Amino acid sequence: MARLLDIRRVRQDPEPIRSALVRRDAAYADRLDALLRADAEHRSALAALERLRAERNTLSQSVSLARREGDEARAQAAIARVKDMSQEMARLESLQAEQAERVRALLLELPNVPHPSVPSGGEGDAVEVRRHDAPPIGVPAKVPLPHWEIGQRLGLLDFERAAKVSGSRFVVYRGLGARLERALANFMLDHHAARGYTEILPPYLVREETLWGTRHLPKFREDMFVTTDNRYLISTSEIPVTAYHGDEILSHEALPIRYVAYSACFRSEAGAAGRDTRGLIRQHQFDKVELVTLCRPETSYDVLEAMTRDAQSVLEALQLSHRVVALAAGDLGFSSAKTYDVEVLLPGSGGYREISSVSNVEAFQARSLGIRFRDEEGRVQHVHTLNGSGVAVGRALAALLEQGWQEDGSVRLPEVLWPYMGGVREIAPADRAVRS
């Protein structure tokens, strides 16, 4: 799956790319220079090799020409000359392959180029774009409580037994808690399907090749769980769903292609020791409804806005307070050119937390996955891909508990969920099943 990346654009006009990458991290300036040098060396080796190959091909053809004329002596002479070339050929071939590999390795380490509209700065510099303050559903409690506390009191979440069975960062949902998780996922799927997304239920295990395609490898290897047969548990359904059209040339009439997928997601959280150790926020396994769009390049920024609205619309329907922030360049994910995070309010456990992250990946993944389309003029170009949570189910559940927590110790549910909950409108302490 070694494929063209956008080296040509880098080569032709490196300056804007260099300065955009530096907005992520100043260290990329040197890496870009290393890439340009490696690329120049590679191209001169390639040109030399191709000249030699052209010569060899001509000589080879002259063998059959000479034989057809019955001139065996000339044929033998040509064969001898080709044989003489073989050593030099082999030398140039291995040189060229080495240099191509070097270019590839450097290219794989370079992240996507931030869009000009992306705010500058790092983690703390996200810009709030808009906010939605939902009126409380019931009678809010005076003292907020973290969702793990509420969940345990109401018998919805069991972290202790989950740890016994599976270790830390796992949870068992039970009773109405399990029902609520399932209700949320079903509601979100129906919600997005009604807005024109096609529902996908993807495989949870993918081949290593697929992860190279989506650019999760080589950089995020330590975040992934690997199986004994060298498959990987997906960390997001973005992976199987985006790769779904890999190696295809689509008709322009098929675009945009919009998918909504539910899946469990698995993350080893290798670099997050000690962070968010309590509650549902950071688990090794969680449920997520994901949106993926493949579209024409010229429409992708409109699609980014629309998908962010789609993610938000879930929270509006659930009557959850939230805000949208534009991530700063230094905080962008590796593949993203621009990202909006949707942050839901968790009044009991410390403010706004990411519940959705919507990214325009532009052609970054489409190039390595080989997802292209034929336009009206018959020209082949890469699609742009976008992905965004629509939304993280466990975090939505946490927000429902914390925002719906009432003075009398119950949790009021938003109306859209009632049908999915079999008519249950409120989860009260009486519903508590098993105590410790």
Added chain:
RNA sequence: GGAGGGGUGGCCGAGCGGCUGAUGGCGGCGGUCUUGAAAACCGCUAGGGCGCAAGCCCUCGUGGGUUCGAAUCCCACCCCCUCCGCCA
């Protein structure tokens, strides 16, 4: 797991050592005809790399090998299909 069969261009499908980067069909684009459309007929139509260009190079699942020369022969791996076994 065992035994077979197969992976070729947007799709289907030939080719099985050299003028084959690939016959043919479908689809697409352009044209003739038509008031318009359909039908019929004619022409064009794989992807990628290097180069200002002319042009050259690479690619017939992937990687090796044989050969002056490989879609075609050999080896390994991946994937798909059929039958048998096992199984939710």
